[in-house]
Amino acid sequence: MKVLVTGGAGFIGSNVVDLLIERKDQGIIVDNLSSGSKKNIEHLIGKNNFVFVQDDILNYEPKEKLDYIIHMASIATPPLYMQFPIETLDVNIEGTKKLLKIAKRDNVKGFLFMSTSEVYGNPPDEKFPTNESFHGIVNSFGPRSMYDEGKRAAEAYCYSFFQKFNLPIRISRTFNTYGPRIDVESTSQYGRALIKFVHQAITGNPITIYGDGKQTRSFCYITDQIEGLFRLLFTSGINGEVFNIGNSKEFS
Numbered sequence: 001m002k003v004l005v006t007g008g009a010g011f012i013g014s015n016v017v018d019l020l021i022e023r024k025d026q027g028i029i030v031d032n033l034s035s036g037s038k039k040n041i042e043h044l045i046g047k048n049n050f051v052f053v054q055d056d057i058l059n060y061e062p063k064e065k066l067d068y069i070i071h072m073a074s075i076a077t078p079p080l081y082m083q084f085p086i087e088t089l090d091v092n093i094e095g096t097k098k099l100l101k102i103a104k105r106d107n108v109k110g111f112l113f114m115s116t117s118e119v120y121g122n123p124p125d126e127k128f129p130t131n132e133s134f135h136g137i138v139n140s141f142g143p144r145s146m147y148d149e150g151k152r153a154a155e156a157y158c159y160s161f162f163q164k165f166n167l168p169i170r171i172s173r174t175f176n177t178y179g180p181r182i183d184v185e186s187t188s189q190y191g192r193a194l195i196k197f198v199h200q201a202i203t204g205n206p207i208t209i210y211g212d213g214k215q216t217r218s219f220c221y222i223t224d225q226i227e228g229l230f231r232l233l234f235t236s237g238i239n240g241e242v243f244n245i246g247n248s249k250e251f252s
Helices: 011-022 078-083 085-106 145-165 190-202 222-234
Strands: 002-006 026-030 050-053 068-071 110-116 169-174 241-245
Touching: 002 011, 002 085, 011 026, 011 222, 068 085, 068 222, 078 085, 078 145, 085 110, 085 145, 110 145, 110 222, 145 169, 169 222, 222 241
Parallel strands: 002 026, 002 068, 026 050, 068 110, 110 169, 169 241
Antiparallel strands: none
16 A cells, blocks of 8 residues: 655654554655654655655645655644744645645545544543543643644544545544654653653663653553554545544643
8 A cells, every 4th residue: 555644753753653664564654744753754764664854844745646645744842833833824724735636536435534632622521531521721822832733623624524525534523642753852742751751861861750740641662552543544444534542641
């Protein structure tokens, strides 16, 4: 299969690409490296079924017919997407629209959009654990709006292409994920707390705990996240559906 992976040099994206290459699919990776890193995929360079294109997806044009598209391109770290708000909106809204048109043109077998748990905003306590039927409480005019609303608009584009053209889209709303290749320097996301704790411990620094330490989060290991994404992409009969992927257990 020819599989386009946008954002394939990122933490989760590069792990997706590893499995594609192991499966003997052809992985075509497009990443502008704004938040990803070439070191995450350098072990794949030179393999016959691996292609890396350093480019923005708004500029990229596929040279061959695609079988699947996995759209993961987006800055996901608050300090970075606050620094590049318009770029974050563009990759999620304009980028998703462009890729959906390519998917329609190529009559792809599956289009997976990696959304985020941030589309739920700040659910009330009775909504934990949050399920897919909750529509969210999100601020469209605030410091995180470029990411939250960008993902929500992208989901709306996916839904519209499914409704109008019966495009085989699936959406994952990804919850906190940790594991190798995560950026240990990005310390502003709760989902990276475990990685930060380990990094601080091995470098002999004090371990940082915010607030009173009673807040809870779920933590999903990267291999579980990847299995969830591949099940979502290749399971039949679930076109047009949205699935949370993460750990249902919360830890303080």
